[in-house]
Amino acid sequence: MSIELVKEKYAGPVNTLEIGKPGLKSGPIVIGGETGLPFMFREGEMPNRPIVALEILDMEPTDWPPALMGAFGNAIKDPVDWAVECVSRHNAKALCVRLQSIHPDFGNRSPDKAVSVLKNIIERAGVPLIVVGCGDDERDNDVLPKASQALKGENCLFGIATQSNYKTLTATCLADGHSIIAESPIDCNIAKQLNILITDMGFDPSRIVMHPTTTALGYGMEYVYSIMERSRLAAFIGDKSLAMPFLLFVGAETWKVKEAKDFGEAQGVNWEVATSAAMVQAGADMIVVRHPGSAKTITAYIDKLIPRSSGRDK
């Protein structure tokens, strides 16, 4: 007697989101749209393959380990050169610019200066941009609206909205036509609540990306995996307030831990790749990494997992 495979059939897809505008060197990119758990092609579709973006800062990093800095040579001294290097030499499909220079501890740079760097980056690099603040709410609420306005029409992804600080960024993204990153601390209840709070302001839910926060390999990423899976399963049975694509800042988490930063470049890259691979398996639609070697390996890994007939090439 033959045994029939038990296949799940789900009701609701993950939202599809486009970042960037036509006419860029690369992009626009499209993420989301899954109708089943990752890489379960017998149960659902994955029309858009997960995207790997490279993260840069808007200043020369002062606290990055040498194992990471070395990958970019002298280009890392200037954010615009660094961005161009990521795209031309490392084939980045998208860039994430972290506005570290505006942080009180990292230079407290003026909004005008930060905005002009951003504008140069998008002009010279020509790929879809993710723009995230420095993490200081006061500075972010001052600078991000100006950055958003300056990039109006570029269809960027801006972050980071949290449950305690989402109104300014939501309003500004709404006004300038950008998408938004909603962050929750490994907590699907807060993720859902924040998505609702943002949509209550009139924001289109299909323009929200969830950042469930993450940890590096060895620091409890299994829990991140289970939270992402739980959110996804809810989305698939029709919970529209959790049907947003996932973005994970794997690089920022990985290069903080000693196992990645203190044992040479190869181990750091391996640490970033291993963490990314797990997050892609957990349902990440977009991974932001820091080392170009990791980006290359994880992209190849995704390509290997997706059969040729499936997944739209972007």
Next chain:
Amino acid sequence: MIVIGELINGMYKDVGKAISKKETDLIQHLAVDQVKAGANILDVNMGPYTTDPKEDMKWLVESIQKVTDVPLSLDCSNIDVIEGGLKLAKNRVVINSTSADQDKMDRIFSLAKKYNSQVIALTMDKAGVPNDKEKRVELAAVIVEKALEMGISMDDLYIDPVLLPVNVAQPQVSIAFEAIRDLKLISDPAPKSVIGLSNVSQRAKNRSLVNRTYLVMAMANGLTAAILDPLDKELMDAMITAELLLNKNIYCDSFLDAYRKR
């Protein structure tokens, strides 16, 4: 929970009058309001005073379908009248209802097969409503056997253990909980379960409180659907909260809003 809105029923004076005078507005408002409040299916019952049931059913189905696409539950004891409605229905219909009598099931299940409809079946027969759980479950088993024999899938079968008013048949009310629970054991996959919720509070005081308390307890016993008044906001709030506590939805602080935005 599958919510079957009960308000389009000729038993209510204004609805009965609207049916006899063909007041489309009132019916359409009731349809839209119930759907907005969370009804997944709309029950359509002409009530006892109709003089031309066939025409009334057609008029109701057509009027409702002009304003909403949700499936209808055609609630009538006359099979020809139901078939008239089935012919006009754009979506899958729930036929409401058959008893556990073989001749009635033969006709209703044949009709369901012909029109690819779902069916509500009551655990009662010519002898009336059983007064214990065992007989209810036995009749449910008879219904399931007949449905499977006639090719009706368990997904399309709602079994109603027949809810009686608490002020008339108090012991029966708690027996229905046990019946709902045991319906799950009859077959794998199990049939769905449904109750006519408002029956429990007929002519009782504090109806809304009785209804919502019963609904929550029935849900805890595995109830899948209920015919109820979706405009009773406290009832709907209790239902949404019960789903949350049964871990059917992910909690968030705005859980009531989140559910309504689904």
